[in-house]
Structures are given as C-alpha cells and as structure tokens.
Amino acid sequence: MQALSLAILAFILYLAAASWQGLVLLHRASPQPLLVRGMILLGLLCHLPLAVGLFGHGQPVLPGISTSVILISAGVVAVLLLVSLFKPILNAAVGILPLAGLALLLAAWLPSPERVVGLTPGIALHALSSLLAFAVLAIAAVQAVLLGLQNRALRQHHIRGLVQALPPLTTMERVLFELIWAGVGLLTLSILSGFLFLDNMFAQHLVHKTILSLAAWVIFSVLLFSHHRLGWRGMRAVRWTLGGCSVLLIAYFGSKFVLEVLLGRG
Numbered sequence: 001m002q003a004l005s006l007a008i009l010a011f012i013l014y015l016a017a018a019s020w021q022g023l024v025l026l027h028r029a030s031p032q033p034l035l036v037r038g039m040i041l042l043g044l045l046c047h048l049p050l051a052v053g054l055f056g057h058g059q060p061v062l063p064g065i066s067t068s069v070i071l072i073s074a075g076v077v078a079v080l081l082l083v084s085l086f087k088p089i090l091n092a093a094v095g096i097l098p099l100a101g102l103a104l105l106l107a108a109w110l111p112s113p114e115r116v117v118g119l120t121p122g123i124a125l126h127a128l129s130s131l132l133a134f135a136v137l138a139i140a141a142v143q144a145v146l147l148g149l150q151n152r153a154l155r156q157h158h159i160r161g162l163v164q165a166l167p168p169l170t171t172m173e174r175v176l177f178e179l180i181w182a183g184v185g186l187l188t189l190s191i192l193s194g195f196l197f198l199d200n201m202f203a204q205h206l207v208h209k210t211i212l213s214l215a216a217w218v219i220f221s222v223l224l225f226s227h228h229r230l231g232w233r234g235m236r237a238v239r240w241t242l243g244g245c246s247v248l249l250i251a252y253f254g255s256k257f258v259l260e261v262l263l264g265r266g
Contacts (some may be wrong), residue, residue, distance in 0.1 A: 003053075006046045007108040011101035013043030014077070018097040025091060025165045033090055040081050040093065047074045047104060065253060069107040072134055072252065073100040079135040087175050088167045095142035122197030126190060133186035134252055137220075140179035141245035147172045148238040173233055177224070180241065184220045187248075191217060212251030219244035 017039035023029035051074040054067055077100050084090040150172060153163045166172060191213060194201050201210045223240040226232040232240070 003050055004108045006050055007104045010043045010046035011105050013039050013046065014097035014101035017043065018094050021091060022094045025094065025162055027161065027165060033084075036090060036093065037081060037084065040077065040097065043097075043101070044074065044077050044081065047077065047100075050074075050104070050108075066107040068253065069103045072131055073103045073107075075131040076100055076135040076138050079132065080139055083136075083139070087178070088171065089139060089143060089175060089179075091146055091166060092139050092142040095145060096139060120197065122193060126193040126197055129186050129190040129193060130252075133183055133190050134248060136179055136186060137183035137216075137245050137248060140176060140183055141242055143172070143176045143179060144238045144241040144245075147176055148235060151234055151238070173237070176237065176241065177227060180220055180224060184217065184224065187213065187217050187220070208254065209251045212247055212254070216244045216248040216251060219247060 017036045020029060020032065020039070021036050024031050047070075051071050054070065076096060080089065080092060080096050084093075146166060147169070150163055150166050150169055153159075153161070154169065167175075191210075194210070198206070200206070219240060223232065223237065223244065227237060
C-alpha cells in the first residue's frame with residue numbers, strides 16, 4: 001500500500017510538471033523552469049524509494065517487467081532532470097513524465113517486483129549502461145517528435161505557437177544528435193559489457209534483447225554516419241530516431257510483457 005501511495009504521488013507530480021510545460025508550449029503559461037524542475041525532483045524523490053527497495057541480498061536474478069519499469073522510468077526522469085540543467089530539453093518533459101508516471105503506476109499494480117540481488121561489478125556496469133542508454137535515447141525520441149512538429153510547422157509557414165515556444169530549429173537538431181551520440185556510446189558500452197560479463201548473450205532468455213539491441217545500435221549508427229557524411233537531417237532524422245527507439249523499447253520490454261503479463265509466466 002505504501003508503494004502504491006508513493007507511485008500515485010509521483011504520478012501526480014510528474015503530471016503537474018508536464019502539464020505546466022505543456023501550457024508553456026501552448027503559450028498559456030510563462031516559462032517557470034525552477035518550478036517544473038522542483039516538481040520533477042519531488043516526484044523523483046517519491047519514485048526513488050521504490051527503485052532503491054528493489055536491491056537486496058541473495059541469489060542473482062534477472063529483473064522482471066515490473067522491476068525493469070520502476071528502475072528504467074526512474075533513470076529516464078533523473079537523466080531528464082540532470083541534462084535539462086545544461087541543455088534545452090525541458091520541453092521533453094511533456095512526453096517523458098506522463099509516460100514515466102503511468103508506467104510506474106502500472107508497475108505498482110503488477111505482481112510484486114523481484115529484488116535485484118547478487119550484482120557483480122561487471123553486471124552492474126552492464127545494467128547501469130543499459131539503463132542510461134535507454135534513458136538518453138528515450139529523451140532523444142521525444143526531442144525528435146518535437147523537432148518533427150517544429151519542422152512541419154515551419155514548412156507550413158506557421159511561425160507562431162509551438163515554433164515560438166521551442167528553441168531555434170538548428171538548436172533542436174543539434175541537441176537531438178548530441179543525445180543520440182551519447183545514447184549510442186552508452187548502448188555500445190552496454191552491449192560490450194554484456195558480452196564480457198554475462199555468461200551467454202545469445203541464451204534463450206537473452207537472445208531477443210541481444211539481437212534487437214544490436215539492431216537498434218545499427219539503426220542509430222547508420223543515422224549518425226549518414227548525418228555526418230550525407231547531411232541527413234529534418235524528418236529523415238526524426239523517422240530514423242523513432243525507429244531506433246521503437247526497436248530498443250521492444251528489446252527492453254517486449255518479450256517480458258508477453259511472457260509475464262499476457263502469458264502469466266515468471
């Protein structure tokens with residue numbers, strides 16, 4: 001019951017922060033980054049005890065979907081909050097925070113999450129780099145959506161509203177590729193550490209994640225290469241970013257959702 005109460009409170013705070021930033025994008029409220037970050041921080045402080053409580057002592061286990069959702073959603077929000085201090089990505093909160101809060105609520109209603117135990121330093125490196133890679137690339141996906149909306153508005157000569165509320169198009173695009181570069185670096189570390197420290201990355205319970213993570217890495221790498229050498233940008237960059245993030249989302253949660261929620265297998 002206490003876990004559910006914390007999840008509900010975190011959801012309310014995340015939704016409030018996202019709503020305010022959404023009103024800013026619609027020119028219905030003045031920018032208040034300190035207020036928005038404060039609400040995000042308070043929500044994260046409700047979220048983190050649920051994540052910290054997943055660690056304990058015993059035999060090593062692979063986290064199930066509820067554990068993964070709680071940990072990864074906390075990581076995404078924390079990365080958003082931290083990076084927003086240095087880069088103009090606070091608008092991504094409009095998409096990130098409601099999803100993180102809803103995911104946390106759903107995870108709280110799923111069967112009691114497993115405790116993540118017995119982590120060696122190598123496996124901890126793999127887990128942390130995987131979490132951070134997903135967090136950064138999830139933010140990149142929302143950044144890509146905003147960039148796509150801005151690009152379409154400019155093509156239709158709509159220079160008010162969303163276009164005025166967002167940073168210049170060149171800044172939005174530069175930040176997108178900075179996020180993708182960082183995400184690919186972390187994803188590379190995650191894949192390499194997995195091959196080094198996990199027994200068999202192509203074991204039956206890991207093969208889907210390995211193949212799809214490699215596929216996502218290829219998609220993002222092609223995008224970065226083509227942006228650098230061929231000048232890919234605009235809507236093509238948006239589509240490739242969303243495609244890579246979709247593959248990564250399926251890699252992290254797809255089979256766990258099917259097995260644990262639809263089929264009821266542990």
